[in-house]
Amino acid sequence: MNTDILKRNHVRVTGKGRQPIVFAHGFGSSQVAWEQVVQVFGEDYKVILFDYVGSGNADKSAYSSERYHSLHGYAEGMIEVCKALNLKDVIVVGHSVSGMISMLAAGKEPGLFRQLMMLAASPRYLNDTGYHGGFDQENIDGMLDMMEKNFNEWAKYLAPVASKNEDRPELALDFEKQLLSNDQTIAREFAEATFLVDLREELKYTEVPVVVMQPSDDTVVPHEAALYLAEEFPESELVILKATGHNPHISHPEEVVKYIKKYIAVEAV
Structure with a gap:
């Protein structure tokens, strides 16, 4: 067991079962976003939480722009966490960009993973000919520019847009705090790696089954992007959740738990 990696990524392992489930957080967030979900699985599964380098309580001194300029660096980090714990047949539940990070990780180490469950994930956020990703280039450029010039205003703008649930303003306030807890430079580089990526051509090579939630x-993430994602994977299920906003594991945890349990690849052991 490589304790350096476990410390680097602030890895937490709980649960009484043997089947490992890794819960991976999205951009601007951390493992605390999963708190309302993971407690349900502790009785029957081995639950693994971690923070990407540069996020949450991970070791920021381990961050390297060279390594993490693309999602491949984050995928390698996920693999290192799994190997440090000697995990096998791993199920990954990945929110947002972690859906694509887990896909890249499975491509690099296909024998390590059993199933990928992707929550509000997208292979490309930019619109393209015949493809609706939800953002134009000027939208992304404007966001990146705002992150650089006024980080506080960027967080104040993005949080309610992502949270969506106008009748629950506390969700936006909590997400704004999460966003502001990030290092400005690292967060902007992670945003570039996330929102400028195009992994559509990689989907067809995924060898493990996928659940798109x-x-x-x-x-x-518009519906069109989610439909595209599910259609392009060789083996996938598409679930439309009764949940609004980009963070359903926070706003509607019961709905997310319901479908993880329904589609999980193996029974609890």
């Missing part, structure tokens, strides 16, 4: 109303 899409909120019914998500400002960040």
Whole structure:
């Protein structure tokens, strides 16, 4: 067991079961976003939480722009966490960009993973000919520019857009705090790696089964992108959640738990 990696990524392992489930957080967030979900699985599974380098309580001194300029660096980090714990047949539940990070990780180490469950994930956020990703280039450029010039205003703008649930303003406030807890430079580089990526051509090479869980109303990932994702994977299930916003594991944890349990690849052991 490589304790350096476990410390680097602030890895937490709980649960009484043998089947490992890794819960991977999205951009701007951390493992705390999964708190309302993971407690349900502790009785029957081995639950693994971690923070990407540069996020949450991970070791920021381990961050390297050279390594993490693309999602491949984050995928390698996920693999290192799994290997440090000697995990096998891993199920990954990945929110947002972690859906694509887990896909890249499975491509690099296909024998390590049993199933990928993707929550509000997208292979490309930019619109393209015949493809609706939800953002134009000027939208992304404007966001990146705002992150650089006024990080506080960027967080104040993005949080309610992503949270979506206007009748629950506390969700936006909590997400704003999460966003502001990030290092400005690292967060901007992670945003570039996330929002400028195009992994559509990689989907067809995924060798493990995938479950795509899409909120019914998500400002960040439109339905078209989720449908494209599910259609391009060789083996996939598409679930439309009764949940609004880009963070359904926070706003509607019961709905997310319901479908993880329904589609999980193995029974609890």
